[in-house]
Amino acid sequence: MARARTGAKRTAGKTNGKRESLDGPDREQLHGLLRQMLLGRRFEEKAAEGYAIGRIGGFCHLYIGQEAVAVGAMSALRPDDYALAAYREHVQAITRGMSAREVMAELHGKAAGSSHGKGGSMHLFSAEHRFLGGWGIVGGQMPIATGVGWAIRYRGGDQVCLCFMGEAAVNQGAFHESLNMAALWKLPVIFIVENNWFGMGTAWDRAASRLEIDEKASVYGMAGESVDGMDVMAVRDVVGRAVERARKDGSPALIEARCYRFMGHSMSDPVSGVYRTKEEVEEHKRRDPIRGFIHRLKEAGLLTDDELHAMDDDVHAEVNDAVEFAESSPDPGPASIHEHVYASENVHGRLFFGEDHG
């Protein structure tokens, strides 16, 4: 086997544990990255609480452990760029600029949620922040991202589109169809595979005939790179370079970010005991992307304890406020059931059928 099935070395991947330098962003920007990761972590912890007490329902997939990927990657974007993701996307949405309030309210199914309580955890959207979902079918977001790239090219723009997916999506036909079209037509789409090693309970080495994901790019003549997804600076660097290439000449790219989820697949899945051991999870937690980044900032004299505590208090307050907002918001009324099925309902004839439309 090319790589150990377990163990923290796996996530480090080809970077061999070498950390990306802190050079480049200034102190304020570094703090910004840390704050976004902390916000993502605290948000998900609160979501888990809300789920445990039955205020959040349905499927709820938490991002804890993978924060460096979303935060590092999104930091390479401009406001007029686009991003979309699958269903483990709360932190992508918030990092892209959606408020913790509107996302938490959506998880609670409330009218004040970003989709008025009709989408839920898996379907977060923001036209304002060009966050294009929130898609629940594995791999389904990839052709859509390719279409966003098409629209950018069609207009002659220099924006890019980031498309996040889990490693399990790599085996879907949509992955290969999308990479082929993006390479064929030179569409500025960066496909980011978050390889957390498990498609629900199926380990990657039980699902893939070849484990190396970045290699799949070469089949389509596309740049492919693997990066330590537990290192926010490394992700930022690799994605940043891909974004610059895409802006310049429309080149798409495939990036594998090797990471690990510290929680179960969804809230109904145990953290360990079925398809992985407690020891394996604990071992990966030693490479916690947030603790690691804090340690490095402190070592470099770029973060004080006071600053960290103030930041964490601030993040806690933001998340608590989001929960309070979500809990105190009203449910959507029954009248909203038929709203938004169609954009243009001012038509002749009947659009809806059944007992309530007889």
Added chain:
Amino acid sequence: MAVMLYRDALNAALAEEMERDQHVFLMGEEVGAYNGAYKVSKGLLDRFGPNRVVDTPITELGFAGLGVGAAMAGLRPVIEFMTFNFSMLALDQVFNSAAKLHYMSAGQFSCPIVFRGPTGAALQLSAQHSQAMESTYAHFPGLKVCAPATPADAKGLLKSAIRDDDPVVVMEGELLYAMKDEVPDEADWLVPLGVADVKREGTDVSVITHGKMVHLALQAAAQLERDGVSVEVVDLRSLRPLDVEAILRSVHKTNRAVYLEEGWPFVGIGAQIVDIIQSEAFDYLDAPLARVTQLDVPMPYNKQLERLVKPSAERVIAACNRVLYRRPEA
């Protein structure tokens, strides 16, 4: 009025809408250099260039989803399926993405996209290439579905579909493309979605139908007329939205109705229509409703068997006679 082929009417609709709105583009297999598998897009590549008339790889899921993404980012794609049989590879993007985007995003994103191509059987193409998919598409809220039967309706409905802000499925027919008929000359000929058309007035029985089957209904009506039976042929044109008023109007007049469609009977379009009629016009009915559909089997290749499996004028006539309690002389 100009006399046009159905395929040329569609071509004119595409050209006019692409001329009118630079966000409109056509994408699909063989739509460009080959001029379209059925020549619907003939000449459009030369006229609008490869950025707007786009030949794709054979990758239906991929380019259907690409269309959804392009629509989210502000374009108005027209996605051609070479036939709707092949669209089954793309259904995740049509049903899970296009049909639900506006709802799941609470109206933040609309999906102004057209999926079009031929539905139903041609001749001896056997099981995988002969399927009428209308009821499958019409099943999903969030989609609009229409099935033009004539060149005039083809042009007018496709133009309306392209201008609509929702995903619209335009279902044509391989055997319709070569049909010739008049198309109004007016510069901006539009047929609104959701408006049925009475293709033949009658008083004794209503044959309600859509798409290619309209012509079979007219054939049956002409034959029955010789026996002194007056058949009204109602062409729904759109399936969702559905012109329920037109259906009820016709049933109020004739008190008897047959639904004719090319697809299979189980949960077919006709199942929905007879449910609407029985619940909303029960007191007007003088006989149980009847349905004529493809027989409930995959399409066989053999010419004689295929003829028996497809709806025929004879079966439409038999159904009309049944609801009229009429025993024609042998």
